[in-house]
Amino acid sequence: MDAETRRSLDAFVVAVSRCSRQTDVVNKIERADGPSIVDLMGAYACDVPLGEYVSRFLLYARLVPADLACASLHLRRLSDRGYLCPRSLHRAVAGVLVCVYKFNHDVFFSNATLARIAGVKLAELNRIELRVLSILEWKLYLDPAEVGAVLKRWSHTGSNCIEWCRAF
Numbered sequence: 001m002d003a004e005t006r007r008s009l010d011a012f013v014v015a016v017s018r019c020s021r022q023t024d025v026v027n028k029i030e031r032a033d034g035p036s037i038v039d040l041m042g043a044y045a046c047d048v049p050l051g052e053y054v055s056r057f058l059l060y061a062r063l064v065p066a067d068l069a070c071a072s073l074h075l076r077r078l079s080d081r082g083y084l085c086p087r088s089l090h091r092a093v094a095g096v097l098v099c100v101y102k103f104n105h106d107v108f109f110s111n112a113t114l115a116r117i118a119g120v121k122l123a124e125l126n127r128i129e130l131r132v133l134s135i136l137e138w139k140l141y142l143d144p145a146e147v148g149a150v151l152k153r154w155s156h157t158g159s160n161c162i163e164w165c166r167a168f
Contacts, residue, residue: 005058005064005065010051011068011072011153011154048090048119050089050090050093053090053093053094053119054068054093054097056117056118056119057094057097057101057117057118060113060117061097061101061108061109061114061117063097063100063101065151065154066104066147066151067097067100067101067104069147069150069151069154070100070103070104070140070142070147071093071096071097071100072150073142073146073147073150074096074099074100074132074136074140074142075092075093075096077135077136078092078096078132078135078136081135083135091120091128092128092132094118094120094125094128095125095128095129095131095132096132098111098114098118098125098128098129098132099129099132099133099136099140100140101114103140103141111125111126111129
């Protein structure tokens with residue numbers, strides 16, 4: 001993994017972990033305007049460190065730092081809407097990474113392969129992907145300037161991304 005990808009991974013993990021801590025209170029009430037957080041929750045919190053989990057996507061799906069930047073922006077939207085908690089974090093990350101991967105790349109792996117990378121069954125990944133798209137209102141396009149700004153912040157913070165993530 002090159003230095004830029006490593007910095008992006010570190011920044012991504014810190015930012016997403018911070019977002020999930022901000023929404024530790026789980027609202028299990030069904031929302032009238034769409035899916036509830038329960039739709040993304042597993043039976044328990046995943047014990048695989050988030051950095052290792054995302055590294056699998058970087059390695060096997062060949063994601064690039066721009067994909068992580070896009071994913072962090074979408075995960076922020078999920079967090080702002082109250083959809084991240086320790087029991088939903090890895091599933092939400094997998095769903096967002098799959099959506100971003102398919103949106104940003106012309107050629108991509110099948111969902112069966114992506115499910116193996118994510119460590120879930122194919123039917124589960126399909127359900128997660130659909131929920132994430134529904135929560136994001138099928139709006140995956142991001143302003144390139146916004147993605148560029150995230151990448152620029154990540155490159156300026158080096159391996160210590162704490163200051164940027166506090167502002168996130």
